[in-house]
Amino acid sequence: MLGPNPDEKGGMGKVSKLIRENVAESIEIQYISTWNGKDANRLTNFAQALMAFLWQLIGGKVDLVHIHISERGSVLRKSIIILISLAYQKPIILHTHGAEFTQFHEELPKPIKRAVNWMFQQCNYVIALSESWKQFYIKNCHLAPDRVIRMYNPVTIPSRIPNRSSSHPLKFVFLGKITPRKGIDDLLNAFASLPIDQQNQVQIVLAGTGEEEAAKQLAKQLGIENHVKFPGWIDEKQRDDLLSQAQAFLLPSYQEGLPMALLEAMSWELPCITTPVGGIPEVITDQETGLLVEPGNVQKLACAMQTLIENESLRLRIGKASREKAKDLDIKRYCVFLSDIYEQSAKKYDRNEMAVKNTISH
Structure with a gap:
C-alpha cells in the first residue's frame, strides 16, 4: 500500500x-x-x-x-x-x-x-x-x-455517546484545513449575521491548520473573536474529546471527495450543517441526517445555524439519524x-x- x-x-x-x-x-x-x-x-x-x-x-x-x-x-x-x-x-x-x-x-x-x-x-x-x-x-x-x-x-463507530440534552453553551465544531475551499469565510460571516443573543449561546471551534491567521483576522473584523476558538491541529484523542463535547458540526465546503471529518462527526451523533458537493449528498439527506446549504450561500448557512441553536429536539433527532447512517460505514x-x-x-x-x-x- x-x-x-x-x-x-x-x-x-x-x-x-x-x-x-x-x-x-x-x-x-x-x-x-x-x-x-x-x-x-x-x-x-x-x-x-x-x-x-x-x-x-x-x-x-x-x-x-x-x-x-x-x-x-x-x-x-x-x-x-x-x-x-x-x-x-x-x-x-x-x-x-x-x-x-x-x-x-x-x-x-x-x-x-x-x-x-x-x-x-x-x-x-x-x-x-x-x-x-x-x-x-x-x-x-x-x-x-x-x-x-x-x-x-x-469510520470507527464510538461505543458510547454522551447525553446532549440541555447543553449550554452550545459548541459548533469544524475539523479540517482552514481554507476558503472549506467555506471558513462563509462560516464566520454567517455566524456574525446571527442576533447577538444567539451568538452568546454558541462557541465556534475551528480545529485545524492552514490559513488560521486570515481566519482570526476576519473573526476580529466581524466582532466575533470572543466566540471563535482556534485550537490548531488536534490528534485523534483530542478530536474524539471535542466531538463528544460538541452539539453540531459545520462543513460548508465548496469541493469534497467524501470528508472523513464529516463521517466522524456523524458517528458521534452530531447534526451536520454542510453542502451538497462531492459524495456528501449520498450520506446526508437534508432535514433527516443533516442540513444542506448551497456552497457560498451565507444567508441560508446562517439560517441553518439558527435552526440548530433554537431547536434542541431537531438537533437531537438529526444527530441520532446521522449516527445510524454512519453505522453503515463501519x-x-x-x-x-x-x-x-x-x-x-x-x-x-x-x-x-x-x-x-x-x-x-x-
Missing part, C-alpha cells in the same frame, strides 16, 4: 491508517509513504519510497499494489508507481481521494489527460468515494463500469468488502497470467 505519511493531516492518511489497523489477519500490508506532507523534502521522500517499493518487488514480497491518489503532484508520483507495478505484472487497486480532481483533470492538456486516463485504465479496480465520483471516472477517464467500485470512506464492514476486492484482483491477475502462458505455449 502506497500513500501519504500516516500522520498526514487529511482524509487519505486517515483512511489508509484505518484499513491497516482493521484489515483481516490473513492480509499483510506493507505500507510505504510516498509523501511526508512537507514540500521541502518531497523529492527525497518519494525517492526513498521508490527504493523501498522496488526492494519489495525484487524480493518477491508483493502480491498486489493498493495506491492512494488525489490530484496534481500525487497523480505524477502515483503514475510512476503504476508504471513500475505494470512492469512487474502486479495487480493494481487505485484508491481515489482528490476533492479537486475534476478541476485538475479538466485543465490538463489533452496529451497529458490521455496519459492520465491510460494510467487509470491499467488498474484492475478504481475505488471511488461516492456514486457521483464513480460516474465521473467512468465518463471522463473512460473506465469500464465494472472496474470502478464505489466505496464510501469508513470500518469492520468496509475491511470485509475490501478483502474481497483484494482476492478478486489477485484471482483476475492469476487468470490473465495463465491465459497468456497458454497462448504462448500453443
Whole structure:
C-alpha cells in the first residue's frame, strides 16, 4: 500500500491508517509513504519510497499494489508507481481521494489527460468515494463500469455517546484545513449575521491548520473573536474529546471527495450543517441526517445555524439519524468488502497470467 505519511493531516492518511489497523489477519500490508506532507523534502521522500517499493518487488514480497491518489503532484508520483507495478505484472487497486480532481483533470492538456486516463485504465479496480465520483471516472477517464467500485470512506463507530440534552453553551465544531475551499469565510460571516443573543449561546471551534491567521483576522473584523476558538491541529484523542463535547458540526465546503471529518462527526451523533458537493449528498439527506446549504450561500448557512441553536429536539433527532447512517460505514464492514476486492484482483491477475502462458505455449 502506497500513500501519504500516516500522520498526514487529511482524509487519505486517515483512511489508509484505518484499513491497516482493521484489515483481516490473513492480509499483510506493507505500507510505504510516498509523501511526508512537507514540500521541502518531497523529492527525497518519494525517492526513498521508490527504493523501498522496488526492494519489495525484487524480493518477491508483493502480491498486489493498493495506491492512494488525489490530484496534481500525487497523480505524477502515483503514475510512476503504476508504471513500475505494470512492469512487474502486479495487480493494481487505485484508491481515489482528490476533492479537486475534476478541476485538475479538466485543465490538463489533452496529451497529458490521455496519459492520465491510460494510467487509470491499467488498474484492475478504481475505488471511488461516492456514486457521483464513480460516474465521473467512468465518463471522463473512460473506465469500464465494472472496474470502478464505489466505496464510501469508513469510520470507527464510538461505543458510547454522551447525553446532549440541555447543553449550554452550545459548541459548533469544524475539523479540517482552514481554507476558503472549506467555506471558513462563509462560516464566520454567517455566524456574525446571527442576533447577538444567539451568538452568546454558541462557541465556534475551528480545529485545524492552514490559513488560521486570515481566519482570526476576519473573526476580529466581524466582532466575533470572543466566540471563535482556534485550537490548531488536534490528534485523534483530542478530536474524539471535542466531538463528544460538541452539539453540531459545520462543513460548508465548496469541493469534497467524501470528508472523513464529516463521517466522524456523524458517528458521534452530531447534526451536520454542510453542502451538497462531492459524495456528501449520498450520506446526508437534508432535514433527516443533516442540513444542506448551497456552497457560498451565507444567508441560508446562517439560517441553518439558527435552526440548530433554537431547536434542541431537531438537533437531537438529526444527530441520532446521522449516527445510524454512519453505522453503515463501519470500518469492520468496509475491511470485509475490501478483502474481497483484494482476492478478486489477485484471482483476475492469476487468470490473465495463465491465459497468456497458454497462448504462448500453443
